[in-house]
Amino acid sequence: DWNMGTFIEKEVARIREFVGPTARVLGAISGGVDSSVAAKLMHQAIGDRFHAVMVDNGVLRAGEAKQVDEMLNKHLGVNVTIVDASDLFLSRLEGVEDPEQKRKIIGNTFINVFEAQAAKLEKQAEEEEAEAKRLGSQHQPKGKYEFLLQGTLYPDVIESISFKGPSATIKTHHNVGGLLADMKLKLIEPLRELFKDEVRELGKLLGIPAHLVGRHPFPGPGLAIRILGPVTRSQVAILQAADSIYIEEIRKGGFYDQISQAFAVLLPVRAVGVQGDKRTYDQVIALRAAQTTDFMTATWFNFPHDFLSNLSNRITNEVTGINRVVMDISSKPPATIEVS
Ligand code: XMP
Numbered sequence: 001d002w003n004m005g006t007f008i009e010k011e012v013a014r015i016r017e018f019v020g021p022t023a024r025v026l027g028a029i030s031g032g033v034d035s036s037v038a039a040k041l042m043h044q045a046i047g048d049r050f051h052a053v054m055v056d057n058g059v060l061r062a063g064e065a066k067q068v069d070e071m072l073n074k075h076l077g078v079n080v081t082i083v084d085a086s087d088l089f090l091s092r093l094e095g096v097e098d099p100e101q102k103r104k105i106i107g108n109t110f111i112n113v114f115e116a117q118a119a120k121l122e123k124q125a126e127e128e129e130a131e132a133k134r135l136g137s138q139h140q141p142k143g144k145y146e147f148l149l150q151g152t153l154y155p156d157v158i159e160s161i162s163f164k165g166p167s168a169t170i171k172t173h174h175n176v177g178g179l180l181a182d183m184k185l186k187l188i189e190p191l192r193e194l195f196k197d198e199v200r201e202l203g204k205l206l207g208i209p210a211h212l213v214g215r216h217p218f219p220g221p222g223l224a225i226r227i228l229g230p231v232t233r234s235q236v237a238i239l240q241a242a243d244s245i246y247i248e249e250i251r252k253g254g255f256y257d258q259i260s261q262a263f264a265v266l267l268p269v270r271a272v273g274v275q276g277d278k279r280t281y282d283q284v285i286a287l288r289a290a291q292t293t294d295f296m297t298a299t300w301f302n303f304p305h306d307f308l309s310n311l312s313n314r315i316t317n318e319v320t321g322i323n324r325v326v327m328d329i330s331s332k333p334p335a336t337i338e339v340s
Contacts, residue, residue: 004201008041011190015045018188022049022142024125025188026118027149029054029080031068033215034151034191037203041190042149043078044206049142050149051079053117055110058086059093059222059231062240071212081121085113093224093231099340102231106221121145148185152192153199155294216261217295225340229268234321239266241319242285249311250289259301262289265328265339273323275316282323285315290337298332 019025025042029035029052042050052072056065065082072078092105122145132141191199203213219225223243227235243264250256265286273280292298303311312325328339 004205007202008205011041012045015042015190019046019147023146024049024142024144025147025149026145026185027052028114029068031064032218033203033213034153034199036072036208036212037199037206038149038151038191039072039078040076040206040208048079051121053114054080054082055113056082056084056086057089057106057222059224059236062244083113083117090233095230097229099225102224103221106224146186147188150187150189152189154193154195157192214257219338225338226263227266228340235266238319238321239264242315242322245314245318246287253307259289260292261337271324275323280323282321284324284326285322286326286328288328295337298337300329300331
């Protein structure tokens with residue numbers, strides 16, 4: 001009989017057998033539900049022979065890298081190295097407006113940074129292994145990195161089968177597994193038979209707090225595809241500030257779990273405003289809130305007027321550079337959930 005408790009037991013046993021007594025496992029962490037749950041499961045199976053890497057690409061939400069560090073490293077005891085590569089990402093994104101180009105640059109840069117970090121960890125692992133051998137038998141040696149953990153879910157498996165043809169590519173979804181296929185690591189995908197709701201249940205059983213387990217999805221290319229036009233540090237800072245207020249208010253209002261994905265978007269237009277006794281010529285924030293079960297089609301969430309009114313006041317008062325807030329009320333199709 002199928003339940004998540006027996007799933008953990010079976011999967012932990014399967015991972016231990018697959019990885020063997022000494023090999024190490026590497027993983028990429030996004031801060032999302034899937035990779036966090038996969039990481040915690042891996043940690044449960046092989047402890048500190050699992051090492052996760054989180055790449056700060058400069059287009060994460062406010063405080064994201066720090067939050068992941070707190071949660072996984074400090075709270076859940078998973079080995080995570082946060083690599084701040086924001087300068088590299090942002091310099092490669094400089095002047096780029098085309099969203100597909102942004103996605104490709106971010107995907108490729110991610111690979112470069114991840115591979116460099118993997119090489120560092122591998123070198124460290126070799127040194128540790130040599131040291132353990134030198135010290136003798138009481139020091140259990142840990143082996144080399146032979147595996148790569150992926151938080152692939154069942155729907156991802158299906159989607160990558162049905163969206164093979166280039167004609168079906170609506171947007172380049174950057175899937176770490178596909179991009180890292182050349183690395184000489186064997187893939188481990190412990191969640192590949194699960195649906196999202198099952199992963200959330202699993203996460204709770206593994207001791208991951210409900211607010212993390214229930215998080216909305218966040219795209220790999222991050223805020224770069226929510227900033228229309230060129231991505232700069234100051235644009236990122238504006239969007240991060242507006243997005244934080246939006247999500248904070250949604251949580252406070254009790255709407256978070258009724259919405260599948262909510263986020264702010266920075267539009268590439270300026271409009272005239274008046275703030276205090278000054279004329280402003282500032283930017284516009286668009287708010288998106290999608291309700292969907294499968295992310296293939298979606299409708300927009302209807303917030304109460306009072307909620308929107310307070311939100312708009314907060315954003316325009318607290319975020320320098322914004323003098324208007326608009327609501328995106330388009331469904332998918334014809335729109336997509338992300339804006340670019
Ligand atoms: P769209 O915008 O295509 O999004 O309606 C459907 C879901 O996929 C997410 N999404 C992405 N996720 N890399 C990702 O990891 C991407 O490039 C990407 N593009 C869209 C989107 O956030 C939504 O959840």
